[in-house]
Amino acid sequence: MEKLFAKLEELTDEIVTLRRYLHENPELSFQEVETPKFIAAYHEALGHEVRTGVGRRGVVAVLKGGKTGKTVALRADFDALPIQEENEVEYKSKVPGVMHACGHDGHTASLLGLAKALNSMKDDLEGTVVFIHQHAEEVVPGGAVAMIEDGCLDGVDVIYGTHLSSGIPVGEIAYRVGPTMAAADCFEITIEGQGGHGAQPHLTKDALVTAAQLVVNLQQIVSRRVNPLSPAVVSVGSFEAKNAFNVIADKAELKGTVRTFSEDTRDLIEKEIEAVIKATVAANGSNYQYSYTRGYPALVNHKEDTEFVAGLAKDVPGVTNVREEEPHMGGEDFAYYLQHVPGTFFFTGAEIAGREVTYPHHHPKFDIDERALIIAAKTLGAATVKYLQEQSTITAEPAALV
Template identity: 60%
Template sequence: MNIAERINAYYEDMVAIRRHLHMHPELSFQETKTAQYIQQFYASLTIPFRANVGGNGVVATIQGKYPGKTVALRADFDALPIQDEKDVVYKSTVDGVMHACGHDGHTATLLTVARILHEMRDELTGTYVFIHQHAEELDPGGAKAMIEDGCLDGVDVIFGTHLSSNFEVGKVGYRPGPMMAACDSFDIIIQGHGGHGAHPDQTKDAVVIGAQLVMNLQQLVSRRISPIDSAVLSIGGFVADNASNVIADTAKLSGTIRTFTEEVRDKMTTEFYRVLDGTMATADAQYTIDFIKGYPAVVNHEAETLFIRDIAQTLDFVDEAFVMTPTMGGEDFAYYLQHVPGTFFYTGAHPGYDVPHHHPMFDIDERGMQVAAEVLLNAAIRYQQHTL
């Protein structure tokens, strides 16, 4: 059988794995049962693996018959704190937790890829490493800890994909260079001086100060960053809960900053603090801040990205390989790309109705897993003979 035929033969099993995981989701850094499920899968096939890699991570390895390069493939397996509202037989059984981003499909795909490569091992050249990563959704993420625990030791290249509800099945989105943004976040507590709503002159109104800060911060991108560059600063939360006749003593602002380059990232951080300090000084108020420098930008290596493009264009399940527009979403796959060459691409899995990722109605067309598996399998095998 060729690779497409092998994928077809295991398609129902791949769907069953995905649906099992969808019904039993676990939050970031809490994925113990999911990790055990992955371990049991490899154990049943006598594929060697390491458990508890950097936390809940699992790393399995298949050695081909002939010496060659070491190719790593990565899938994440954590879920989100969202209530599953779909009316399907595989609906999440865990209240308030669901796979709303496709990580269940990523895991089912990679397990199937490993199963097929295991069957083909006597025909294969090189070594194949399967990185099952925990905690992609929650900073500091699982990738960094897994790398520190050796998951990339000896690896020559890494490939990863994300199933996307935004693109039709059969479409593969690639992009050399910056593809996904660096993600920083902040929580600010403004300390004013509260009082009676009838006597604002005796207060330092945390709501007014917060509102002024929001407006000042919204000028950073338009007035501090070159129009040629890209950046986003969004305020996601503004809380000061008081009675109608009470002027707020404190207010909390939460938000995120997204950038594609370290230069713009550093400038946004510097200007952010300049505006924050200036606004507080003008209002004679104090603040505390928790500023979290999150995942770096996903910057794909050009040669490996074009390698994926060239492969995708030849495959049975792929209708189109297209250049993606960069997205301001974040991914800790970025850390792997800082250590070894590789690329991260998107695989279409539009479910037949328009719904974004991280939504209570999120789902995928499971045929997208076939596409992802075919690209990953061919990339892993062909890379052994490819000179970039």
């Protein structure tokens, strides 16, 4: 393990350079062209088996160790967001309206650096490492499902992943057993009324007023329909009824999101939203259209694998604290991998100390402390090497006599 940590220390500058290059050259979900080429070329230069176009735009690279054993998969996403960067840094995005505002550039750089470090000790590696570089994590449907269907998990025994977090101090590793991130769904509602002049409201069926009432009424679902012991969120994020100042709207459109951990609660909310729409619209004599799209399922970490990573993380150089995290209502399509193979997804602290404001993910001023890149790589690397070593030992033990 010390050899791995030492090699990653040597690669620190290169990993930071990789991250900054990716940050300067972001690509949106399902529009990734140059990024997968860059990733594939890096692995090819290391002599890894590389497959491109996995699930459409993903890259899978395979490092076979000098000794036979189990197979560990490590995943990093590489898509960016449609956000104009407001940071004034030397590595600022060169693409107008697009930036890495969620840390995916760091995820990719850490995994590439780890791939190089593991490659340097491949003769001693007791198994195989699969590097899954995933496109389109930021949209629904994301890239994970397509990559799985295209075989990225074939032969994999366990999978690990991490997310750099701007809200967690550098040096901290946060984990959770079981439900960790929520199922993330979205809905769209169109209220169809009858427009008219603002001076004659009695001759109209005001879609805007109906929609406004609906926004308020939807809040009763979580507070009065869902078991308070089952976490849930219903949020309307978009309300549109464009008209002149003196025109009563004939149409209003709402868009929102639903976050849950329980499938029963998920089903309940989908039905209750429509029930509330029907009642609200009927009271105002209007019509409606409603669509509900299921996004990522809840991310559920496997107990044994999560406790394994949490146990070894405390001995990783640079890690100062390992703690259990509260569940997150954010979504993450790493959830799909965990539905197929055992594994865990944890958070690596990347908060920039001294900033007046800690900007959250998906903010135009989001950024990370680059020391977190090495900590993430070391933690993922330690989990990989130790798992392969332990499984090799178990396999090598003679069968018990009966």
